[in-house]
Amino acid sequence: MRNLIVIIFITLLVGCAATQPSFSVSVDSLASPIAATKKTYLLIPGNKGVSHNDLQFQEYENYLKRVLNGRGYIAASSEEDADLAIVLSYGIGDPQKQQYSYSLPTWGKTGVSSANTYGTATTYGNTTSVNTTTTYTPTYGVTGSTNHTGTRTTFFRYVLITGYDYTEFKQSEKEVQIWTTTVSSTGSSGDLRRVFPVLMAASEPYIATNTGQKIPVSLSESDNTVKIIKGQAVE
Incomplete structure (x- = not known):
């Protein structure tokens, strides 16, 4: 029975290892009525001290561009052509x-599932004695439970994408926000490079829209939407 329990436990571990983890993502987006009229964009880093030359920003920028291109946005060839400034934090x-x-x-x-009794008879003159032996086949199962405690470490991962009216900024230098999309997730992975494409894939249907509430999205790294954001071939 002990060997059987070990086999079951190993089987469960192998099954869990073969399954892609699922990421629970929350998308919250706000947009003004003119948001859909601004489609030609400049992409600007929003983190302090980060420039366009930052390799990490360039990687994340490419993921976001795939989302924007899929939503009909066009990267401006120059500042003069842009009517939208998108800040990525x-x-x-x-x-x-x-x-x-x-x-x-x-x-x-x-308990006991069955009992078998067998014996031998020995005769001495007019006297007969019988020796018997009974064997029992036990049953096995859950007899109770033991309580355990553990510690889990989680990380909060987020992306903030904000669109500003760049036409207005060029005219008056006023920063007029026309939409903002926040994508966040809490989980065991502290590797933002791994999680970022998942966050971008979750944002794709809602970016630059008004969701009215936080939208829960569940994705795994093997989902086609995530592969598209990574630039990988899909089945």
């Missing part, structure tokens, strides 16, 4: 440790 929070508890079943004998 991103980050990841400090690790947060959370304690959790769980119980595991304990296994053992739960």
Whole structure:
């Protein structure tokens, strides 16, 4: 029985390892009535100290451009051609440790499924004696549970994409926000490079729109929408 439990446990571990993790993402977007009229954009880094020469920004910029191109936006060839300035900001929070508890079943004998009795008879003169032996076949199952505690570390990952009326800025230097989309997720991965394409894929249907509320989205890295954002071939 102990060997059987070990085999079951290993099977569960292998199954979990073969399954792509799912990312729970939240998308929250606001837009003004003129948002849909501004489509030719400049993309600007929003993080302090980050320039267009930053390699990480360039990687994330390419992911966002695929989202924007799919939504009908056009990258401006010059500042004069742009009517929209899009500011891209991103980050990841400090690790947060959370304690959790769980119980595991304990296994053992739960009863008897059958009993077999056999014996031998010995005769001495007029006297006969019988020796018997009974064997029992036990049943096994859950006999109870044991409580355990563990610690889980999570990270808050976010992307903020904001569109400004660049035509107005060129005329008056006023920063008029016409839409903003916030994409966030909390999970065990502290690797923003890994999570960023998933966040972008989740934002694609909602970017520069008015969602009216936070929209929950669940995606895995093997989803075609994520592959498209990464520039990979899809099946």
